[in-house]
Ligand SMILES: [Fe+2]
């Protein structure tokens with residue numbers, strides 16, 4: 001994510017096509033928490049932080065409902081490919097392939113061991129997403145986590161903290177062009 005100034009334009013594109021409530025259970029605050037956990041895990045797992053950051057923004061972008069939607073992974077991967085072609089995703093070909101794999105298969109029952117590419121990065125993306133499951137009442141089963149750091153974070157998950165808009169979360173949203181207190185969601189890219 002070297003071109004930070006392009007992120008609001010990317011987020012605007014994602015939100016413009018997002019079928020659900022932007023602050024719903026698979027929306028922006030979930031993306032923020034996946035970003036936070038993913039970067040924290042990556043600091044010890046050695047995952048590619050750029051891929052993890054794009055995964056947070058895009059993995060649920062293709063959802064059409066807030067419950068069972070088995071095709072939202074492939075839809076999200078197709079959108080990521082398109083946005084890369086549009087120049088809104090700044091990754092090299094190997095990074096892009098890892099991002100697409102992580103997004104496409106994140107809600108499948110496939111194993112990270114069976115994925116081609118950088119499995120540490122893909123596993124870190126999936127762990128970051130899984131760590132936020134308690135928000136919808138699902139306990140994280142450590143058996144499905146890939147990294148030691150995610151297992152540690154799973155034990156620290158706190159409902160109040162997860163729903164708290166910290167300064168860090170507010171500035172992350174601001175860097176995406178989203179003002180948490182303004183509706184509708186006017187990003188810097190539109191100004
Ligand atoms: Fe998902």
Ligand SMILES: [Fe+2]
Pocket residue numbers: 026030059060129
């Ligand atoms: Fe998710």
